[in-house]
Structures are given as C-alpha cells and as structure tokens.
Amino acid sequence: MIGDITNIISADAENERELLEGLGVLSRVTALCSELTVEADPDLPWFFDMCSPTRLVGGPNPDGRYLLAMIRGDRGYRVTGTRGTTAYLGLQVLAGTGMTPRRMAAYVSDTDLKLDGGEFALVFSATEPTDLDGAQWIQIPDDATSIVVREYIADAHTEQSATLHIEPLGTPAPARALSDDEAAEQFTAMAWTIMKLTTLYRTIKPELLDQPNTLVTSQAADLGAADTTPDNLYMLGTFRLAPDESLCLEFEPPDTRYWNITLENIWHECLEPRRRHSSVTNKGVTPDADGHVRIAIGGNDFGHGHWLDTGGRHRGFVVFRWLDNPDPPKVSVEVRSGEAAR
Known part of the structure; x- marks a missing residue:
C-alpha cells in the first residue's frame, strides 16, 4: 500500500516541493495509522492526540484538538472529564472494520452533555447497564471501533481545554498473543486508513x-x-x-x-x-x-x-x-x- 501511494503522490505532485511534502505526509500518516491499529488496545484504551506540533494531516483544524480512543463494540467503556471553556467539544463514535468504510454510529455534542459542576460522565456500550452511576448512556454497534473527540479553540490564550479519561467497564481482558487473523486485521485496517488519509484530495x-x-x-x-x-x-x-x-x-x-x-x-x-x-x-x-x-x-x-x-x-x-x-x-x-x- 505504501508503494502504491508513493506512486500516486509522484503522479499528482506538480513540482518538487509538492512531491517532498506528499512523501512527508505519507510518513506522518503511516505513524498515525500505526497508533490507530497496531499499537491500539481496545481492552484497555486511552485517549491520544492524533495531531502533534508537526503532524497536522487529514484536514484537521490547527486551532483545535483531536483525541482518539480505540474501542470494541462488544465491550463497554466509561468516559469522564471536564468540559473546560473552549468554543466547542464533540464526541463521535465511529464503526466499521477492515476494508469496510467507516461511518458515524453515535454523536454527542457539548450541548448534549449533562454537566455537574463542569464535569461529565458517559457510558458507551451496546446495551444499557443497570447502574449508570449518574452517567449518560450512549449506545454503540457491534462493529464500533473508536471514539473521536473534536475540540475547537477560538482563543488559545484564554480558553481552557477539556479533560477526558476512558476506562473499560469491568475487568480488562488479560494480555495475550495475537492470532494471525487478528494481526492481519490490524494491518489491513492500517493500510486502508493510510490510503484514505493520504488521498483525501x-x-x-x-x-x-x-x-x-x-x-x-x-x-x-x-x-x-x-x-x-x-x-x-x-x-x-x-x-x-x-x-x-x-x-x-x-x-x-x-x-x-x-x-x-x-x-x-x-x-x-x-x-x-x-x-x-x-x-x-x-x-x-x-x-x-x-x-x-x-x-x-x-x-x-x-x-x-x-x-x-x-x-x-x-x-x-x-x-x-x-x-x-x-x-x-x-x-x-x-x-x-x-x-x-x-
């Protein structure tokens, strides 16, 4: 896939500068997609920033923040955090695995959050737990793959960013070796996402x-x-x-x-x-x-x-x-x- 995309970049670049920038984008997208797939642990997920000071690929808003946690549809998760004072906060559940195109399966805007002193709690699961402990329930499908957080910042000098933490419901599954099929699915998803993000244009x-x-x-x-x-x-x-x-x-x-x-x-x-x-x-x-x-x-x-x-x-x-x-x-x-x- 990386070889195919290199050929696409070489064909579509109009000058040397675009070629070098395109190859740099491919490098940064590959690093990001490794975090999304090979390095992910849906049994014990965490929120990581998809952008960095030098990685702003895939059409992001540089006056914002994009956090991601990789999940599974057959697991349940509790997300807690503080709203902060930024202009916008939204949480989106994506679904679709392997070569299946991703889709939005659920969405929670900051206008939907139930805040308690600026704090919130959300439970993401296929079925509603009997005890939500004050959290909002967000239903997810069997093929859910990630929670994407978008935060827009109008004035970085005065606004305070949100905080978010995710933990699994119940005891995480013990660590084990990957099967061939599971490893193949990770690399397939990685290849699909590299192609998608590099060729958005x-x-x-x-x-x-x-x-x-x-x-x-x-x-x-x-x-x-x-x-x-x-x-x-x-x-x-x-x-x-x-x-x-x-x-x-x-x-x-x-x-x-x-x-x-x-x-x-x-x-x-x-x-x-x-x-x-x-x-x-x-x-x-x-x-x-x-x-x-x-x-x-x-x-x-x-x-x-x-x-x-x-x-x-x-x-x-x-x-x-x-x-x-x-x-x-x-x-x-x-x-x-x-x-x-x-």
Whole structure:
C-alpha cells in the first residue's frame, strides 16, 4: 500500500516541493495509522492526540484538538472529564472494520452533555447497564471501533481545554498473543486508513482542483460522515496563485460561536502553523467598520486584508468551517495582483 501511494503522490505532485511534502505526509500518516491499529488496545484504551506540533494531516483544524480512543463494540467503556471553556467539544463514535468504510454510529455534542459542576460522565456500550452511576448512556454497534473527540479553540490564550479519561467497564481482558487473523486485521485496517488519509484530495470534492480560487458550501454529510459532525458546516476551495497574487475573501461573519479559516497544502496538511500564520478564528480577526471580514491569502502581504500565509505554495486548499448550522455566509472571492483586482 505504501508503494502504491508513493506512486500516486509522484503522479499528482506538480513540482518538487509538492512531491517532498506528499512523501512527508505519507510518513506522518503511516505513524498515525500505526497508533490507530497496531499499537491500539481496545481492552484497555486511552485517549491520544492524533495531531502533534508537526503532524497536522487529514484536514484537521490547527486551532483545535483531536483525541482518539480505540474501542470494541462488544465491550463497554466509561468516559469522564471536564468540559473546560473552549468554543466547542464533540464526541463521535465511529464503526466499521477492515476494508469496510467507516461511518458515524453515535454523536454527542457539548450541548448534549449533562454537566455537574463542569464535569461529565458517559457510558458507551451496546446495551444499557443497570447502574449508570449518574452517567449518560450512549449506545454503540457491534462493529464500533473508536471514539473521536473534536475540540475547537477560538482563543488559545484564554480558553481552557477539556479533560477526558476512558476506562473499560469491568475487568480488562488479560494480555495475550495475537492470532494471525487478528494481526492481519490490524494491518489491513492500517493500510486502508493510510490510503484514505493520504488521498483525501481525490475523494473529497476532487473537482475543486480544477476550479481554483472559488469556494463552495458543503454539508457535513458531503464530506463523509466519518470525517465530520452534523453541527459543522464548511466552505471548501482551492487556491492557485502566482507569487504576486492574493486570493481575497470578503464576508459578513456567520452568526455562530465559532468559525475558522485554514490553509492546507494539496495533501490536506495544515501549512506549518508553528512557523507561519496560516489559519485564523473568529477571535483572531476584527471586522472592518462595515462589519465585513477581509482575508488575503498568498505568499506575500499586499495589504488586502488579514493575511494568511501560503509560504509561497502555488496551490492548496482553503477550508472555512463554522458551527451550529447558521445560514452560510455570502463570501465574495477575487484574485488580486498587487493592487489591481481581476
């Protein structure tokens, strides 16, 4: 599978920089998928961060956090934690094993959580336990595989992240050697996920590559139920720019608690957020006097608006996400060269 994906990357990269970035993405995706499959222990799971300061692959929000715990549908689990003060928190159960496409089997938004002094407790199991001990019960199917936690942060300097802990119901099964079939299933799942995450640009609205410098609205279901949640809405597009050009966005901010604009390379990897300003939230930009936000995307800051830095890349993705399903904002899009618009 890694050899096949290497050939795909080599064929789809338009220059040396894209080729090297694509191979780097493949390396980071492989490491992530090892954690998801070979290193996982559904009998005694833990929440780990799918991202790191240098691993932001699969189209994540760099102004957020993505935690994952691998589970089994024939087991039960108790998740406890504190809500914190971030803009959004959601827990999603994914199901599907081997080469079967993943699907969303259950979802709990922060608006659904029953809080007690900021704390919550959830039980995930196929059948409802007789004693929930104050927890909310979330039913999971027999082929449940993971709990995905998404947390969006509007202002990292002032907001406090949620805390989460997972433990199995009852005594964990004793450690034992894997069978051949179990090992094969792990590597099959690993290969499937590597292909999926590395080639998102081919499966999620691939027509955008041929329609650069435009944005289209997408419901969560349009992007794959396993990759989003129903209270997230998106505008997606690609940029294709010369060094002296900017892609300028102008819009009235959506009426929501959180929105974010993120730049990604062609492989859906965030653009070096530790080293350059390539994303912004609703708390990071102030509307102009007319109430509109103006964003300028490009390799140089020509003063057309709040600058998001492409790092000189000639093409990539633009992701505009917002919460709670308000009407999509009307976004005007134009390419400007220096001071002249076209």
